[in-house]
Amino acid sequence: MILVTGATGHVGRPLVDLLLEAGAGVRALTRNPELARLPEGVEVARTDELPMKGIESVFFVLAAFPDGPAEVIRRAREHGVRRIVALSSYSARDDDPKNSIAVRHRDLERQIEESGLEWTALQPAGGLAVTALEWSRPIRTTGVVRGPFARAHSAPVHEQDIAELAARALLTDELLGAKPMFSGPESITYADRARLIGEAIGKPVRFEEISHDETRREMAEVGVPPAAVEARLRMFAALVDRPHEISPVEPYLGRPARGFAEWAADHIADFT
Template sequence: MILVTGATGHVGRPLVDLLLEAGVGVRALTRDPARARLPQGVEVARTQDLPMEGIDSVFFVLAAFPEGPAELIERAKQHGVRRIVALSSYTARDDDPKNFIAVRHRDLERRIEESGLEWTFLHPAGGLAVTALEWCEQIRTTGVARGPFARAHSAPLHERDIAEIGARALLTDELLGTRPLFSGPESITYADRARIIGEAIGKPVRFEEITHDEARKEMGDVGIPPGAIEARLTMFAQLVDRPHEISPVERYLGTPGRTFARWAADHAADFR
């Protein structure tokens, strides 16, 4: 049986479906099982209970355990868990001690690697397409998407592609002991993202560039930690007018990555 943490999240939810399709048992952790709405056949449990009995492999998401993986690792070793596949970050390759996001993910990887368990660390690069959902209310009510860097490039990943690579790491030994790096299939600006969403919903969407201070306030208002805010602003600034490097998912999945236009079409209802 495979334990999926963050099972109702953007990556965890499609991963649950993929594992069920593969015919394996799934125990899904969520903060509120009564509201999880997961498919029939999934064993649902509370994240804080952390039930490990009968688990062979774990998909770990740091967002579900903001205090880190220490307790999960200890419970996993007590119950004979064999493997942890962690959704990490390409920033873990950055050894800058001032990069808050990098430091957190390097620590995550170090703790799991030192546990002696089998591991794979997923390194999505180029940004997650789902971050555009931050614009839902703005686009629905004003037709405008606000952000600090209109010309900053990214190569946004569809969450389904991340889930498919996670499933491969859980179900096969092909990615064992590796840190697969992968991005979306195209480099686009944040202004492009707004335009593409508009095309998907059938009405113009304009990107409105805001100041750094305005961006800090808006990100802080939704609970992003100050260190993460500064790391994001620094990263965005470095990507202005600079096309993002593409690391194709084909090398892991054998098929091209899903475009941002595909993501926008899949999520059009969220913006209407």
Template sequence: MILVTGATGHVGRPLVDLLLAAGQRVRGLTRDPSRAGLPEGVEAARTEDLPLDGIDAVFFVLAAFPEGPAELIRRAREHGVRRIVALSSYTALDDDPKNFIAVRHRDLERRIEESGLEWTALHPAGGLAVTALEWREQIRATGVARGPYARAHSAPLHERDIAEIGARALLTDELLGTKPLFSGPESITYADRARLIGEAVGRPVRFEEITHDEARKEMAEVGIPPGAIEARLRMFAQLVDAPHPISPVDRFLGRPGRTFRRWAEDHVADFT
């Protein structure tokens, strides 16, 4: 049986579907199993209970365990879990001790490498397309997406592409002991993201650039930790007018990655 942490999350939910389609038994962790809405056949359990009996492999996301993987790894050893696949971040390649996001993911990777379990650490690069959902209320109400650094580039990944690579790491031995790096198929600006969402929903969407300080204040108001705020803003500033390197998913999936246009078309309902 495979345990998916964050089973109702942006990556976890499509991963659950992929594992079921592959004939796997799945246990999904969520804060409230009664409201999870997971597919029939999935065993839903509370994240805080962390039931590992009968589990052979784990898909781990820090968003579900903000305190880190130490307790899960300890209990995984006790229960005979064989493999852990962690959704890490390409920021782990940054050794700057002031980069809060990088520090957390470097610690995650160190712990799974030292766990004694089979491991893979996924390095999605270029950003996740789903971060554009932060704009959904603004776009619905005003047709405007607010954010800093309109000309900052990214190579956003469709969450399903990440889930498919995660499924491969869980179901085959091809990625054992590796840190596969992959990005979306194209470098686009944040202003481009807004435009492409508008084209998908059939009405103009305009990007409204706000200042660094305004962005810091808005991020703090929605509960983003100060260290993460500074890391994100510093990254955005460095990417202004700088096309993002592309690391194609083709070598993992045998096909090109889904574009941001495709992502926007898949998420029209979120913006209308």
């Protein structure tokens, strides 16, 4: 049986479906089991209970355990779990101690590597397409989205591609001890993201660039830690007018990555 943490999240939810389709037993962790709405046949448990009995493999996300994987690893060892597959980030390859995002993911990878379990660390690069869901309300109400770097490039990854790669790491031995890095198939700017969403929903969407100070204020209002804000500002400033390097997913999935236009079409309901 496979334990999926963050089972109702953007990656966890499609991963649950893929594992069920493959015939695997799934125990899904969520903070609110009564609201999970997971498919029939899935065992649903509370995240804070962390039931490990009978589990062979674990899919781990920091969003579900923001303090890191230590407790999950400890319980996994106690119950004879064989494998852990973690959603990390390509930022883990950045050794800058000021990059708080990189520091967290490097620590995550270090802990799973030292766990004594079989492991895989997935490193999506180029940003996650689902971050555009932060724009859902302004797109519905005004058709204008705001951010600091209209011309910053990224190669956003569709969450379904991450879920498919996680399923492969959990169900086969192909990625043992690996840190596959993969991006979306194209480098696009944040202004392009807005335009592509507009094309998908049939309504013009415009990106309005704002200052760093405005960005700091707005992120603080939604609870983003100051260190994370500064890390994001530094990272995105370096991407202005610089096309993002593409890291193909074909070697792992045997097909091209899904592009942002496809992602926008898959999420029309979120923006209308």
